[in-house]
Amino acid sequence: MYLLLDLGNSRCKYLLSDALPVVVVQSSEENELGSWDNQSFNQDFWERQLQRFQSKKLSKVFVSSVAGKERKEWLEAMCQQVLGLTPLFAESTDTYVSEKLRRLSNSYDSPMALGVDRWLAMVGAFELCDTEFVVIDAGTAITTDWVSVAGQHQGGHIVAGGRMLQQSLLGGTGGIAWSASHDGELKGESFGVNTSAAVALGAETMIKGYCGQLMKDIADQAETKAVKLFVTGGDGDFIVTCLQEAMKERQLEYSISYQPHLVLKGLSYWFSLNN
Ligand SMILES: Nc1ncnc2c1ncn2[C@@H]1O[C@H](COP(=O)(O)OP(=O)(O)OP(=O)(O)O)[C@@H](O)[C@H]1O
Ligand SMILES: CC(C)(CO)[C@@H](O)C(=O)NCCC(=O)O
Numbered sequence: 001m002y003l004l005l006d007l008g009n010s011r012c013k014y015l016l017s018d019a020l021p022v023v024v025v026q027s028s029e030e031n032e033l034g035s036w037d038n039q040s041f042n043q044d045f046w047e048r049q050l051q052r053f054q055s056k057k058l059s060k061v062f063v064s065s066v067a068g069k070e071r072k073e074w075l076e077a078m079c080q081q082v083l084g085l086t087p088l089f090a091e092s093t094d095t096y097v098s099e100k101l102r103r104l105s106n107s108y109d110s111p112m113a114l115g116v117d118r119w120l121a122m123v124g125a126f127e128l129c130d131t132e133f134v135v136i137d138a139g140t141a142i143t144t145d146w147v148s149v150a151g152q153h154q155g156g157h158i159v160a161g162g163r164m165l166q167q168s169l170l171g172g173t174g175g176i177a178w179s180a181s182h183d184g185e186l187k188g189e190s191f192g193v194n195t196s197a198a199v200a201l202g203a204e205t206m207i208k209g210y211c212g213q214l215m216k217d218i219a220d221q222a223e224t225k226a227v228k229l230f231v232t233g234g235d236g237d238f239i240v241t242c243l244q245e246a247m248k249e250r251q252l253e254y255s256i257s258y259q260p261h262l263v264l265k266g267l268s269y270w271f272s273l274n275n
């Protein structure tokens, strides 16, 4: 069995699979899919999470991690201790060659500086279509990446996600935190009439505005009309709604594909084909 881990900023997603690459990432007789909250990387908690894989006859552990070097070393030591295996970490590379021998090219001058979750999500999407595409990963951060028909990464965005937008306000201003602590339920429809609602609805509006501008920029700059939009991440469902609204306003008809496990899918291809 292979254990694939997508270690995000707040959650860790895993897939147990008996074969690589994983074409359809879902729970089945052969595959087990799940996730846990990072719990601030509490040692005991993580040991318990990994212990559940001790009975699975693992041969390899493959990891996508956006954490720093120290955290990777910590995870490596824990996998060695609990599972008796040294995990292999995926990296952003200059080029990825697909199953159909098409090339996906990283646009960064230092390819490894591109977040590996972004690269793997692009790899996952690249294996799903041979058109121009955009990947939006709405997790702790929202990242957007645009890839041409020829597989050239055209660049992207990194934006604070919904929860982070709200937390930065609560953390950065004493008055807002105090007022929010005096709120009960969220009150207001699209405009909040207490602090928590004002902050939450403000964050939603920011994200809606971002999606609207993104659709405008894609419509203006895309090479083709057959752009495919791939959406993933914990807030993916909200992003899908926002993109649909934005497309309706502009009479655009791009297809949207919600792929909750795009990073795990990309991780399985990256290790299966290019390593
Ligand atoms: N149970 C949950 N725990 C934490 N966040 C959640 C949960 N359910 C939905 N979310 C939303 O998902 C977002 C986090 O997304 P995701 O689960 O993709 O996290 P992540 O993998 O840590 O993020 P990233 O991919 O940016 O590292 C949060 O902004 C939050 O709004
Ligand atoms: C932006 C995040 C944090 C999103 O998870 C991750 O992709 C990352 O650490 N990226 C490195 C910076 C970059 O992609 O340019």
Ligand SMILES: [K+]
Binding pocket: 137, 138, 139, 140, 141, 142, 143, 233
């Ligand atoms: K993300």
